[in-house]
Amino acid sequence: MTQFTAAPTRLAVTDTASPSGPLEAPVFIGSEIYRGSSYGRMHPLRVPRVSTVMDLSRALGWLPSAQYQTSPRAKPAALERWHSPEYIAALQAAERAQAVSDEVKARHHIGTISNPVFPEIYRRPATAAGGSILAGERLAAGGVIYNPAGGTHHGMPDRANGFCYLNDPVLAMLSLRHHGAQRIAYVDIDAHHADGVEHGFAGDPDVLMISIHEENLWPKTGKLADDAGGSALNLPVPRSFNDSEMAYILEELILPAVADFAPDAVVLQCGADAVTEDPLAHLDLSNTAHWSVVAALRTLAPRYLVLGGGGYNPWSVGRLWTGVWATLNGHEIPDRLPPAAEQVLRGLEFKGHRLGRNPPEHWFTTLRDTPRPGPVRDQIRESVAQLRRRRGLG
Numbered sequence: 001m002t003q004f005t006a007a008p009t010r011l012a013v014t015d016t017a018s019p020s021g022p023l024e025a026p027v028f029i030g031s032e033i034y035r036g037s038s039y040g041r042m043h044p045l046r047v048p049r050v051s052t053v054m055d056l057s058r059a060l061g062w063l064p065s066a067q068y069q070t071s072p073r074a075k076p077a078a079l080e081r082w083h084s085p086e087y088i089a090a091l092q093a094a095e096r097a098q099a100v101s102d103e104v105k106a107r108h109h110i111g112t113i114s115n116p117v118f119p120e121i122y123r124r125p126a127t128a129a130g131g132s133i134l135a136g137e138r139l140a141a142g143g144v145i146y147n148p149a150g151g152t153h154h155g156m157p158d159r160a161n162g163f164c165y166l167n168d169p170v171l172a173m174l175s176l177r178h179h180g181a182q183r184i185a186y187v188d189i190d191a192h193h194a195d196g197v198e199h200g201f202a203g204d205p206d207v208l209m210i211s212i213h214e215e216n217l218w219p220k221t222g223k224l225a226d227d228a229g230g231s232a233l234n235l236p237v238p239r240s241f242n243d244s245e246m247a248y249i250l251e252e253l254i255l256p257a258v259a260d261f262a263p264d265a266v267v268l269q270c271g272a273d274a275v276t277e278d279p280l281a282h283l284d285l286s287n288t289a290h291w292s293v294v295a296a297l298r299t300l301a302p303r304y305l306v307l308g309g310g311g312y313n314p315w316s317v318g319r320l321w322t323g324v325w326a327t328l329n330g331h332e333i334p335d336r337l338p339p340a341a342e343q344v345l346r347g348l349e350f351k352g353h354r355l356g357r358n359p360p361e362h363w364f365t366t367l368r369d370t371p372r373p374g375p376v377r378d379q380i381r382e383s384v385a386q387l388r389r390r391r392g393l394g
């Protein structure tokens, strides 16, 4: 990764000096740019996500201004630590023109059905990336940061991929490293494989990437045998993956592997598309499975960055990611939401999808799903055993 080593002035997204001590409380990085932004009428990312988390957290009294930071937009030079200058220029040009040539479409995969040209095609991902780069700076002396707009784990250096134009997890990890965290554990519980992050750090001995994802789902990479030059543990899981299976993987693989690696920082990509209600995947987790992972990883390194990721049902994403913030702060999640929070969830729409027609009442009145336990299937036990042996965990 030496070619990405840059002078501090090039890296910094703000002029704020690094704090001298660890962060006193978890920091939420957000922005109003996500409110009302849509990839287009028929695209899965037409639904509100981060704005719901901000509104719900405020309605619950969980987002005092001291814990909220507006995300800066990363400058092109900061993005070019991993992305090509030509690609960044193409995104900016696409935003200005609101169109791309066939040549740009073929080379950079923008203007496709998955990665459409939309009004904030540059500013929105550059803001999410700016938040993740800033997190690397602000975590220099330790702490906890949540950037739910981050987690765009499919982005490639020279092209968009899987709704991701930039790769903010990679940029976050480069920023963490630049600010003193040498060894980084990256854990990804999105329903899709973290192909872009794996591309970024394959063969890096100071990075451990663990990705749990649905087998045979797009992008179909991340097979069990794929170890990314020794840097990755890939665990594809079958359809209907349940809470008990996630708990088993957490206890038997994720926690021992991360503890054994002894990282300076943990980055968790907490995509919300592995829950039953998600329209793009076929897994069967409840949001409580995600919160257990969030809580368990917290004590394994002095720096902890939690990112968002996928998640395409507006109610399940908003509820899950707000619960992540509660978990990071130790807030008790009420059994029934107060009226102001309920109003946020009742105000959501899911146009053009059957799930939007008659949402069940508990999507409006609760954050916490009923847990979804089940048998731990042999396939999962055998995969975990194989990965444990590979890391020398017995």
Ligand SMILES: [Zn+2]
Residues within 6 Å of the ligand: 190, 191, 192, 271, 273, 309, 310, 311
């Ligand atoms: Zn996903």
